[in-house]
Amino acid sequence: DGGITQSPKYLFRKEGQNVTLSCEQNLNHDAMYWYRQDPGQGLRLIYYSQIVNDFQKGDIAEGYSVSREKKESFPLTVTSAQKNPTAFYLCASSSSGRYNEQFFGPGTRLTVL
Amino acid sequence: AQKVTQAQTEISVVEKEDVTLDCVYETRDTTYYLFWYKQPPSGELVFLIRRNSFDEQNEISGRYSWNFQKSTSSFNFTITASQVVDSAVYFCALPFSGAGSYQLTFGKGTKLSVIP
Numbered sequence: 001d002g003g004i005t006q007s008p009k010y011l012f013r014k015e016g017q018n019v020t021l022s023c024e025q026n027l028n029h030d031a032m033y034w035y036r037q038d039p040g041q042g043l044r045l046i047y048y049s050q051i052v053n054d055f056q057k058g059d060i061a062e063g064y065s066v067s068r069e070k071k072e073s074f075p076l077t078v079t080s081a082q083k084n085p086t087a088f089y090l091c092a093s094s095s096s097g098r099y100n101e102q103f104f105g106p107g108t109r110l111t112v113l
Numbered sequence: 114a115q116k117v118t119q120a121q122t123e124i125s126v127v128e129k130e131d132v133t134l135d136c137v138y139e140t141r142d143t144t145y146y147l148f149w150y151k152q153p154p155s156g157e158l159v160f161l162i163r164r165n166s167f168d169e170q171n172e173i174s175g176r177y178s179w180n181f182q183k184s185t186s187s188f189n190f191t192i193t194a195s196q197v198v199d200s201a202v203y204f205c206a207l208p209f210s211g212a213g214s215y216q217l218t219f220g221k222g223t224k225l226s227v228i229p
Contacts, residue, residue, distance in 0.1 A: 031215050040122070042204065042221035043158075050215055058216065088156060098208050098215055099146040099165075104158040 002027045004105035006091050011110045013078070013085070021076045021108045023091035032074035033092040033102060036060060043090065049074055050096070078110065086112045115140055117207050119220035126195050127228050134190045134223045136205030142166075147188045148206040148217065149179065158204070164188065195227045 004025045013019045025032065031050045035043040045058030049068040063082025068074050074093075078085045088109050092102040116139040126132045138147065149161040162172060164181055172179045176193045192199050202222045209216040 033216075040221065043219040045216055048216060090156075090158065092158075094215060096215075099163065100215075101148060101160045101163050102217060103160065104150075107156040109156075 004091060004093055004103060006089075006105035006108050008108060009106065011108055013110065013112050015112055016080045018077055018079050019110070021078065021089055021091075021110070023074045023076065023105060024072055025074075025091075025093040025103075025105075026072060027093055027103060028071070029093035029103075030071070030096045031094045032068065033094075034058075034064075034066065034074070034076045035090045035092065037088040037090060037107075046076065046089075085110055115207055115209055115218040117205050117218050117220035119203075119205055119223050121223045122221070123224045123226070125226045125228060128197060129194050131191060131193050132195050132225065134192075134203050134205075134225065136188045136190065136220060138186050138188065138205070138207050140186075140207060146208060147181070149188075149190050150204045150206065150219075152202040152204065152222070154201070161190075161203075192225075195225075197227050197229055200225060200227045 007022045033048040034046040036046055037043050044060050046064050047055055047066040049055035052071050055066050055068050065077045088107050090107045091105040094100045094102045118137045145166045147164045150158045151161055152158050169181050178191045180189045202224045204222045205220045206217040
């Protein structure tokens with residue numbers, strides 16, 4: 001079955017720790033995205049990548065980092081510099097092209113203790 | 114600037130009622146697409162429809178229908194005979210302006226609760 005997997009589903013982090021969220025897709029999509037969702041805020045773009053070894057900042061990139069070493073994988077690291085990291089994180093992918101729909105993973109809920 | 118407004122934050126309806134979710138957008142593009150996504154309680158966004166700005170005909174898919182009106186910059190979504198399984202947050206989205214950009218601008222979503 002083709003799709004997007006995110007792990008873990010729930011993640012707890014102590015303040016001051018970095019944590020990495022995994023996102024893998026087997027849809028052969030070139031583009032991948034990370035969104036953050038807070039209650040009542042909709043989805044906000046953190047980073048996106050349109051091709052391997054290249055990525056761009058979205059609207060709220062501060063305190064986050066990404067890598068895109070393989071087409072299938074786009075991990076997101078939430079660093080200690082992120083002031084309020086508790087949120088629901090969604091990964092998505094799409095085929096190349098501006099108007100292609102994005103397909104989403106099941107999400108990771110990160111809670112900072 | 115791109116903007117998507119979903120003015121209805123939350124809507125509650127009784128099962129079998131019809132309900133319309135509003136989406137108003139702003140774009141400087143002359144050609145564009147619009148999207149609707151559904152986010153059930155499980156959290157994963159599910160793609161519902163993509164619509165080309167050239168095509169203003171209403172789209173119907175089962176109990177779902179979409180009314181695109183370029184003159185009012187609206188792309189409204191109607192669920193006929195709502196069911197409890199329709200309970201979810203629904204997002205309208207619009208691609209960023211500019212060639213080569215794959216980003217989407219999402220509205221803040223409308224939470225629909227269908228009461229049995």
